[in-house]
Amino acid sequence: MQLLLGWLSYASFFLVFATVFAIIALGLNLQWGYTGLFNVGVAGFVAVGAYTSALLTSPKGFGWPVAVGLLAATISSGLVGLLVGAIVLRLRRDYLAITTFGIAVTIQTVANNAKPLTGGPFGVQFIPRPMQAWLGTGLVWTFAYLALALALLGVVYVALGKLVNSPWGRVLRAIREDEVTASSVGKRAFLFRLQSFVIGALLMGLGGALYAHFIGFIAPENFLPILTFQVWAMLIVGGTGNNLAAILGAFVVWGFWTVSGGVMRGWIPQSEQARAAALQVVLIGVLIATTLILRPRGLFSRSVSRGPS
């Protein structure tokens, strides 16, 4: 019984993280998979969501309800996306990569140094966990939170499915494949790109807030470039331009990450743990490079250009 409970607790933790990652990966898939926008600052957008919700709901902040926090997190991350997108989406494609990288570094810098607002390197603690007054702190709560996260993932998945198969989504793919033709029939590429970029950013903000309320504390080190890289790995390994593949990719890569971390913690002595963590990143880097070379369309995607129909 004890063993089963331990296993269930482990599994539910794993699933909550994977689900949150899946929501973030769906945001990136809309930006990259459907629109061809290269966002290297995923961690920054996730951080904006996490910090917004944490500050609005924590007792030291405003103490607002978690639902309001989630909504505000989603919106604030979208606003950052709007600001970045409005400036660079008109320019050369790799300017977006450089600028999103820059915004993630800058957000990280602010999180680390604006101590009165963000708590500096120690971050924000005592972020309220929703419904804990009724459900306690144990396994029941974790499962309830998992249900919430899965429900949100389901809503996002269905909504995105409708969106990318709507006329709007077809324009996105048309622009990605051939911008000149799309604009010659009167579609303003810039506006469509901006909308797609902002919606992707909204989802990343939501994912960040869900993460914050699950763990209960956040710090700048939760939002390092490695987070961006993990989400990219999920998308690439799963398959871009296909929402189901992105979700599967999130679960597979997070599984790979968790197992490899567990193996290293088991085999490598305590004193070498920091170095082992570095090796784990190398491993996932090799995974992404190998997938790019051997299966550029991902494990679960049959076709890049067609997407789900």
Next chain:
Amino acid sequence: MFQIIADGLMIGSVISLGAIGLSLTMSIVRFSNFSHGELLAWGAYLALVVSSGLTAMNDVWATPVGPFSFGWGLVLAMVLSAALTALLALLLDTILFKRLRKQGAITLVIASFGAALVLRNILLFWQGGVPQYFSENLQIAIPLLPRGVWGGLRFTPDQLLVLALTLAAVTGLHLFLRYSVLGRSMRATAINPALAQVSGIDPEKVLRATWLIGGGLAAVAGVFAGITVQLRPTMGEELLLPLFAAVILGGIGSLWGSLLGGLLIGLAESVSVATLGAEYRTAAAFIVLISISLVKPNGLFGEKS
């Protein structure tokens, strides 16, 4: 006042050297290489390994040369490290970028982002996270202006040398690109790859030369960063945003643009350190980057793309 400018030029000369290599890659290989910062870090650490090795064999290598803090060992180490880092850049191209070139620039950007994390973490695994130094010798700064005049101006001999060598390297590269056959082929490929190939220029040879030069310059920049500041495994990551900002400010593919861009970013950083505090120096590069994207997206000296 003068000191802020001087500090800015110091930070800037490291950024410039790194930015020139990055700008060459961006204009000839045609993608934004997110692993370029790691070449700086690897260059610095390879030089550290060689110079400590030499010092371990014979102390003479560490005896300071003239007024500088380091010995001939570091000079030799820097040359060796530049060669090794150039080969590392070429190796990265051979095992990764070359295979992905057909898939388009953005796939290359993703791959370079992954390569950066791998290279950085191998460095962290190998050397540990504690900052290191080339030399334990402390240097006395030479006052060039007394404290009374505009707050005074002080330089260490190392800093003056770094500044002079940066200018020498840029001039050398300028002459190479302008007058040598290979340099001309590189410029031709940057402007019009198809036409260059039709005229009998071997694109693979040009790409190899680009990686080698970019890697070599990155190593020198990394060693300079190590001499004037310190060596950290994360130094490549920290320098990457300033490097990109310098390239875009100067205009992609422009040698003198990258030099000027690097120096200006250095100045922006030192001004922000003096006014806002050292914590926000990375934000300075970002603000310059955003501003130039708004006002003049092709940079100060860039061709219209």
